[in-house]
Amino acid sequence: MVKVLECEKCGYKEYLFSEQKDYDRCPSCKSLVIGQEKNELPEQLQEIINIANENFSYGNVKTDNYSALFEVRELFKKPEEIISSFEKINFYPFIRKEEGKLYVLLRSSSPKKDFNYKKNLILFILTVISTTIAGYFMSVPHVEYGFMANPWVGAIAFSFSIMVILGTHEMGHYLVARKNGVDATLPYFIPAPFILGTMGAVINIRSFIPTKNSAIELGLSGPLAGILVAIPITIVGVVMSPVVPTTIFEGSSIYLGEPLIFKFIAKSIVTVTEGNSLYLHPVAFAGWAGIFVTMLNLIPMGQLDGGHIARAVLGPINHRYLSFIVAILLFGMGLLTWAGWSLWGVIGFYLAYRGHPGSMDEITPIEGNHWIMVGLAIVLFVMSTMIVPIKIA
DSSP states (O other), X not given: OEEEEEOTTTOOEEEESSSOOOOSBOTTTOOBOEEEEESSOOHHHHHHHHHHHHHEEEEEEEEOXXXXXXXXXXXXXXXXXXXXXXXXXXXXXXXXXXXXXXXXXXXXXXXXXXXXXXXXXXXXXXXXXXXXXXXXXXXXXXXXXXXXXXXXXXXXXXXXHHHHHHHHHHHHHHHHHHHTTOOBOOOEEEEXXXXXXXXXXXXXXXXXXXXXXXXXXXXXXXXXHHHHHHHHHHHHHHHHOOEEEGGGOOSOOEEEOOOHHHHHHHHHHOOOOTTEEEOOXXXXXXXXXXXXXXXXXXXXXXXXXXXXXXXXXXXXXXXXXXXXXXXXXXXHHHHHSOTHHHHHHHHHHHHHHHXXXXXXXXXXXXXXXXXXXXXXXXXXXXXXXXXXXXXXX
């Protein structure tokens, strides 16, 4: 026999296994709550209780239509063992410590769908086409100035370079996700009808991140893998780029910002004297774009790669504050420097509002080598940052 306080409107229930409570209003929707005695628990809750009894001691249990919350007194097993136990019955346990109290929040997992590669393949082919077209239009001026014989050579070189950078970035995420037991899809490339011919690529994470350490690994893996490919591509592209007098450009020209990584590469390979400019080959432009993508992904807000890392280090409240602060700064920068930052500021507000679910185990401290990864992510962000990425003059 167990006493249950139940809200018939929203489905909230509190099962009183230890501390006896009496209240008239539902904590969730403020509707009337009915107290009653029950001889047995619902079948699914009983299954959850059986596993909970093996893993920790607890007080009362609160449930609704989507989750169950345990007020935990003591853990009998390690967090990873608790996570594994509940995942066997298709529940994700979130282990939290708030105001000195320990909680385990269970969320049911959605039925896993079979992964269909057809959409990935179609988007990949479309993005190859769109980036080749973008590379062609980049190459035409090189042909007109006599720096390139055939624009299609530059087009294919650009498409290959940008696809390799983006693909490596996302495969870095994919492989680390699989290593950490996170269900993730293969990359979805996004074609676009302007400038680069693509808006990047994404993988779809279909389960939750198990630990803060794995969140840091997941956040760093893509930018690190991408930049390790973008650097040699940038070197090759800079070697292929001619140094030309700025006087050959009539009318408006597009100038790209120089992050520290790109500036170091360019100055190590070529000498650009006053009155001259490095006219980027499409391959060099792809390398520059890869560095730019690295910076954007490492912005510490929301569920961006940098957001995963910031959430693991700062916790839920400070991460949310930081996300809003960064969004405000980006929007302000857009008014003073590059207008694109204002768009990113708007995106940032959405990401900050949406929040970040965090990892399932948030009570295990970050390991020493993962602090090195956090430092590496900060260095990569600083080295790839540019205040004005694109300037038309």
